[in-house]
Amino acid sequence: MTEHRPIKPPQEEKSSSLLERASGAFGLNDLGAAPMPKSFDDVPMKRARPLRKSGSDQAPAPAPAPAPAPAPEPEPTPAEISVEAPAAEAQLPVPSQSAPPPAVIEGSANAIALAGEPVDVDFDRLRKSGFVDPTGQASALAEEFRIVKRQVLEAARHAGTGLSRRILVTSPHQDEGKTFCAVNLALSLAAERDLEVVLVDADFANPSVKDAFGLPERAGLMDVLGDAESGVEAHVLQTDIDGLWILPPGRQASHASEALSSRRTAEMFERLTAQAPNRIVLIDSPPALAASPAAELAKHVGQTILVARADRTGKSALEDAAQLLAACPDIKLVLNGANFSPSGRRFGSYYG
Incomplete structure (x- = not known):
């Protein structure tokens, strides 16, 4: 068994403190504190300048002595030299020799002018x-x-494309009011300020637009499709109604559907609406379930107005017509000839 005996410090250390006696017992006397320097360098300290009261004769505190300049560094070798711009100049953009071209925005400056x-x-x-x-x-x-x-x-403004500014007006069957709606919509659109409306009569078998306005026979849509050198802008008739232009059906043709399915049709409509955000093209086509041109024209428009006659047009006819016109992304339904409104609305009666 280990024998524990009390540690007896030397006689000369009896008067020392407890920490000093413990340090001597364990041999830690040689681990003393770090030697203190005899004097410190008199380094000037930054002191806040005392505020001088108004009217006081006390002299301001002297400014601190400037710090000694650092010793010059050795001149770098050519491999170590690097050229850097000052910080203030590095943040400024360097002017280019020529200004960048402006962004191209669709406008009416490059639109094909109608000159009929x-x-x-x-x-x-x-x-x-x-x-x-x-x-x-x-x-x-x-x-x-x-x-x-x-x-x-x-819808045209939301889409913002030339396709959305081409509107097809048709109906499932004849005598349901498609031409009546096309003409009235064209007149209403032409009343808008800074808007050009081109009403296209594409009902080749039974043209009714020119008869509604009392216009003479002129070359028109089929003549443009049959002649690759003919510009559509030269065949659009300028009416004396501000903002309204009319493209007649033109000469009779037995292959109207094949002519409408050609590339020439796409070029013609693109020529009418390209770079012309203020131009609306309204197309009166044959009935969708009575002739094929309506389905072909639906491929070149962004909106279709399907006219239904109240108490005459059946649900199945509307469904079949909508299926044939499915190439158009936006089909709207207009009810024509309705005499009853559940809400009792009577538009126009307010004005007398």
Whole structure:
């Protein structure tokens, strides 16, 4: 068993402290504190300058002595030399020799100008046929087509493409009011400021647009499709209604559907709407379930208005017509000839 005996410090250390006696017992006397220097360098310290009260005669505190300049560094060898721009100049962009070209934004500067023959519209004929009054007379019919117009323009602005500014107007069968809606919508759109409307009569078998306006026979759509050198802008008739242009159907042709499915049709519509954000192309086509041109024209438009006649057009006819027009991404339904409204709305009655 290990024997424990009390540690007896030397006699000369009896007067020392407990920590000093323990240090001597374990042999730690040689581990003393680090030697203190005899004097410190008188390094000036930064002191805050005392505030001088107004009216006081006390002299301001002397400024601190400047720090000694550092010793010059040895000149670097050529391999160590690097050229750097000052910090203030490095943040400034270096001007280029030529300014970058501006961004290309679609506008009307490069649009194909319409340069067709000017013609006069028979206003009395339009009024007697029950169309919207081109002079802007308020009526229930004008208010109804203002609502349709807003939906069409909103869709065109939202898409922002030339395709969305081409609108096809058709119906499942004949005598359901497609030409009536196409003409009224064209008149309503032409009343907008800074807007060009091109109404295309694509009903080759039964053209009705020129008859509604009382226009003479002129070359038109089929003539442009049959002649690769013919520009469509030269065949668009300028009416005396501000903002309204009309493209007649042109000469009769037995292969109208094949002509509409050619590349020439796509080029013609692109020529009308390219770089022209303020131009709307409205197409009156044959009935979708009675002739094939409507399905071909649906491939070249961004909106289609499918006209249904109240108490006449059946649900199955609308479904079949919508399926044939499925190439168009946006198909809208317009109910024509409705005399009853569950909400009791009577547009136009407010104006007297």
